[in-house]
Amino acid sequence: MRREIPLAITVFVGFLLIISVFFPPVETLGEDFSLSFDIIAVFAFFLGGGNLIRIHLKKLARRETDWMFSIVTLGGFILMLTAGLLKIGNPGDIATSVNTEGMLFESIYRSVFVPLGATMYALLAFFVASASYRAFRAKNREATILLVAAFIILMGSTPLGAMATSWMPESLSIFEIPNLAVWIMSYANLAGQRAIIIGIGLGVVSMSLRLILGVERSYLGKEG
Amino acid sequence: MAVAIILGVLGIGLLWLFIGALKGREVDRRVIFVFILVAVAAPLLVNITFKFEPTPIVQAVFDEFESLPEGSTVLFSYDFDPAMAPEVQPMANVLTRHALERGHKIIFMCLFATGEGQFNVTDREVIQPEFPDRVNGVDWVNIGYKAGNEGVLNVIVTDFKKMFPTDVNGVPYDSIKIFDKIKSCKDLDLIVSIGGGRPGIKEWVLFVGDPGNVPIATGVAAVVAPQLYPYYPKQLIGLLGGVKGAAEYESHFKKVYPKYADMATPAIFMMGPQTIAHIVIMAFIVIGNLIFFLGRRKEGEEA
Amino acid sequence: MSLSQRKSFSVFPAIQFIIIIALTFVLSVNSFAQEATDDTTSVTSVIIAPPTNLLVEDFEYDDGEKLNLIWTPSIDDQPQVGKVTGYQVFRVTNDDVTTKIAELMPGANNFTDQELDKDSTYSYYVTAIANGAEASSVTTSPISPQREWVNFGLTNLFVIALIIGGAIFYFIEMGKRGKKLFVRKIAGLEAVDDAIGRATEMGRPILYIPGIHDMDDVQTLASLTILGRVAEQIADYDIKIRMPVARSLVMTAARETIKASYQAAGRPDAYSDDMVSYITDEQFGYVAAVDGIMVREKPATVFLLGAFFAESLILAETGNHVGAIQIAGTARPAQLPFFIAACDFTLIGEELFAASAYLSNEPKALGALKGQDVGKIIAAAAIIAGVLLETVIQLTDSESAATLLGYLRQAFTT
Known part of the structure; x- marks a missing residue:
């Protein structure tokens, strides 16, 4: 029964939502269900938050490797939760948003959370360089095409590209590097992307039907 | 002046790696990271900017x-x-x-x-x-x-x-x-x-x-x-x-x-680092390919 | 919708003319009066023509809650030099209550009134506004919004869905009956066995990242179906699996999946809830934690399957750095290049969705993949036909080709 009921719900709701698209009186069903999902997801946060606390408390209690980091995690968690729930430093009344300037929550967000997020994102600059160094090698014909295209795009996205080919006569302007870069992006790249997107669309249809029909049920566990 | 020094340091560094590549020496990822750090940080400190026309x-x-x-x-x-x-x-x-x-x-x-x-x-x-x-x-x-x-x-x-x-x-x-x-x-x-x-x-x-x-x-x-x-x-x-x-x-x-x-104009300001970083990445792609081709030729000779 | 349902009101030119004259007269009398009372300041009077041809019709294919209004803008509403500064739309209900329902910019010529009651009737008029003057259109005759039970505007979508869905059903049925179906080799999935084997040999854990989206993303579902197959093998080989997740619901679902796989493999005792842990919903907080796990625990194999965004390369490069074999897959086209550059194998788009069927080798699931090909044939045929027709039109200006292209376009537009 543990798997039959979820499956029955999937089949029923799945088909209902597909059909609802074609019938105006019920066409908003999809929205209603997605709102319900959001509500469930919000409550599920207690599961996640609870799990986070449990794992780190366990780590602390058993003095597992790197247990000190757990103190940081738990400390941060409790600090933000308290600052947000109690609206510490609130310049207005109870209805004021936690993101209002002056609130402790907002200050921590701005001075700790923002720089930390940006730092992680900034790692991309380094990783793009090391990945390009390894990946863009003319190992075969396809890789060579990729390499040349990458070079043009890189040049095109800097003023360098414009400088390098600015001497070209107007009639050959299509071969100027910035224009070539735009051409690659909007034709070659686009055609490829569209093919992938069509494939993905059909993949989603097939996957969804497999889920709805119960052909695919490994995410619910195996038979037996 | 500062701009010339920074570009000079980057250029000499890349040249050194290029010579290393001719000897078949792979570049460690940490070396790449240092170059990117300089390429990104230096233009921010000395303010290298470029002109732009809207596409x-x-x-x-x-x-x-x-x-x-x-x-x-x-x-x-x-x-x-x-x-x-x-x-x-x-x-x-x-x-x-x-x-x-x-x-x-x-x-x-x-x-x-x-x-x-x-x-x-x-x-x-x-x-x-x-x-x-x-x-x-x-x-x-x-x-x-x-x-x-x-x-x-x-x-x-x-x-x-x-x-x-x-x-x-x-x-x-x-x-x-x-x-x-x-x-x-x-x-x-x-x-x-x-x-x-x-x-x-x-x-x-x-x-x-x-x-x-x-x-x-x-x-x-x-x-x-x-x-x-x-x-x-x-x-x-x-x-x-x-x-x-x-x-x-x-x-x-x-x-x-x-x-x-x-x-x-934070974006114009940031384009300095982006431009120099792109040039450095292009240089590394060239170095990577050089190592690859030299390595393949060597393999061919040994075979 | 039948024509009789459309209630329209078009003003005959003669009536229109009389209205304009009458309005001109009224407004000029008005301005004379003003000038008479206050002759020290000169008042510039504005005279404008009303909007005409106001037509109200039922909104096609709705639940009986919307009406569409279209009109011809006032002739004094011209770009730059026009006198009209905007329009106001008024609704008159059957109990004679008049409400202003919209203020629109100059140039506006349509409006959709919403949230109406299909059992009431409504009339409308539109007023053009200028500095100190206004001119209203004639009030339309009462109309009720109609409920349509079926949206025939989506007939083409319905037919396409029927063909593709039908093909998938058909091939699933074929699969059930034991017909052998050929599915091309997918390198990334062929490598799954080796990747798990490698972790066994090295005695290091396997890291499974299901993307950063919730259970309402089909990519996450696809990832969990693959997890089901992979976890069974992992249980067989008795390797450690680590699965940090960014969503609470994914955590719960992944635990169920792994638990069931361990049971299926006959090793329920080896399962522990700690295999799956929730980190944070925050994108880069999650990435920092996962990178930390990679660097500390040095997994032998990393699966990156699901919905990924800017974090894809950060995760994949760190995995590459710690020397893990990496199998990645996503249906986010922007992230594919990063995975291809940094991972050993990448499942591109649809391959992610096909993976679970491929790994299970179940005829029914493989049938669904085959059915999907019918959709590809339709798409490819339509693209080729479209390109050919467009080329013919460019070269010969052929009208019949243009008509055909129009049909083709209609067939794929909702």
């Missing part, structure tokens, strides 16, 4: 702001978080500045919870110092964040009040002057979604732009821009892609409005 897709956004009659209502959706902010916050700021300069009214909202914090940045850096006379609720309003992703859009395309009964400060919808004329997204003259993740511009096009027939412009992180080219110029009137798009806009805005000659 048509950026110009289209600028022209739209120019052509809207004074008093039009524009919605700005801050669909990004602090991590994406360095790339797209400059767009949000310059576009807000342009809209207010043209006398448009702005409704700010966000589909990312963290977008509210990002709006505060614009408020602090653009609205308060440059347009202190503009009144909250009359000339602009921030209605903030609502959970529900495309669900939110699905509702506001027909009714703002249902989703946003108050603004972020709890002022009821009916007392906000801007909303006298605006009942749903369909009454807007332009929507600008700034971000690059999901929910974001695609959801705006799909759930508001297309069904509501409202013009949409966007500013997104560079990595997402190629995916959005198919939407231009039909579903998107224009697009600012990454720091370069923002730099082009800033540069053009300064040219058209000389009184802003001294405004902060």
Whole structure:
């Protein structure tokens, strides 16, 4: 029964939502269900938050490797939760948003959370360089095409590209590097992307039907 | 002088690696990281900048702001978080500045919870110092964040009040002057979604732009821009892609409005590091290929 | 919708003319009066023509809650030089209550009134506004919004869905009956066995990252179906699996999946809830934690399957650095290049969705993949036909080709 009921719900709701698209009186069903999902997801946060606390408390209690980091995690968690729930430093009344300037929550967000997020994102600059160094090698014909295209795009996205080919006569302007870069992006790249997107669309249809029909049920566990 | 020294150091370093490559020596990833660090940090310290001309897709956004009659209502959706902010916050700021300069009214909202914090940045850096006379609720309003992703859009395309009964400060919808004329997204003259993740511009096009027939412009992180080219110029009137798009806009805005000659241009400023970093990456690709070809020739000789 | 349902009101030119004259007269009398009372300031009177041809019709294919209004803008509404500054739309209900329902910009010529009651009737008029003057159109005759039960505007979508869905059903049925179905080799999935084997040999854990989206993303579901197959093998080999997740619901679902796989493999005792742990919903906070796990625990194999965004390269490069074999897959086209550059194998788009069927080798699931090909054939045929027709039109200006292209476009537009 543990798997039959979820499956029955999937089949029923799945088909209902597909059909609802074609019938105006019920066409908003999809929205209603997605709102319900959001509500469930919000409550599920207690599961996640609870799990986070449990794992780190366990780590602390058993003095597992790197247990000190757990103190940081738990400390941060409790600090933000308290600052947000109690609206510490609130310049207005109870209805004021936690993101209002002056609130402790907002200050921590701005001075700790923002720089930390940006730092992680900034790692991309380094990783793009090391990945390009390894990946863009003319190992075969396809890789060579990729390499040349990458070079043009890189040049095109800097003023360098414009400088390098600015001497070209107007009639050959299509071969100027910035224009070539735009051409690659909007034709070659686009055609490829569209093919992938069509494939993905059909993949989603097939996957969804497999889920709805119960052909695919490994995410619910195996038979037996 | 400082510029020459930095470029010289980078050049000599790359040359040394190039010679190493001729001997078949692979470059350690940490060495690459150091070069990128110098390439990115140095132009920020000594301020190396370049000149930009707007590409048509950026110009289209600028022209739209120019052509809207004074008093039009524009919605700005801050669909990004602090991590994406360095790339797209400059767009949000310059576009807000342009809209207010043209006398448009702005409704700010966000589909990312963290977008509210990002709006505060614009408020602090653009609205308060440059347009202190503009009144909250009359000339602009921030209605903030609502959970529900495309669900939110699905509702506001027909009714703002249902989703946003108050603004972020709890002022009821009916007392906000801007909303006298605006009942749903369909009454807007332009929507600008700034971000690059999901929910974001695609959801705006799909759930508001297309069904509501409202013009949409966007500013997104560079990595997402190629995916959005198919939407231009039909579903998107224009697009600012990454720091370069923002730099082009800033540069053009300064040219058209000389009184802003001294405004902060973070995107133009950031293009310095990006340009030098691109050159360094290209150099490393060349070095990588050199090592590869020399290695293959050696293998061939040994065989 | 039948024509009789459309209630329209078009003003005959003669009547229109009389109205304009009458309005001109009224407005000029008005301005004379003003001038007479206050002759020290000159008042510039504005006279404008009303909007005409106001037509109200039922909104096609809705639940009986919307009406569409279309009109011809006032002749004084011209770009730049026009006098009209906007329009106001008024609704009159059957109990004679008049409400202003919209204020629109100059140039506006349509409006959709929403949230109406299908059991009431509504009339409308539109007023053009200028500085100190206004001119209203004639009020339309009452109309009720109609409820349509079926949206025939989506017939083409329905037919396409029927064909593709039907093909998938058909091939699933074929699969059930034991017909052998050929599915091309997918390198990334062929490598799954080796990748798990490698972790066994090295005695290091396997790291499974299901993307950063919630259970409402089909990519996450696809990832969990693959997890089901992979976890069974992992249980067989008795290797450690680590699965940090960014969503609470994914955590719960992944635990169920792994638990069931361990049971199926006959090793329920080896399962522990700690295999799956929730980190944070915050994108880069999650990335920092996962990178930390990679660097500390040095997994032998990393699976990156699901919905990924800017974090894709940060995760994949760190995995590469710690020397893990990496199998990645996503349906986010923007992230594919990063995975291809940094991972050993990448499942491109649809391959992610096909993976679970491929790994299970179940005829029914393989049938669904085969059915999907029918959709590809339709797409490819439509693209080729479209390109050929467009080329013919460009070269010969052929009208029949243009008509054909129009049909083709219609078939794929909703």
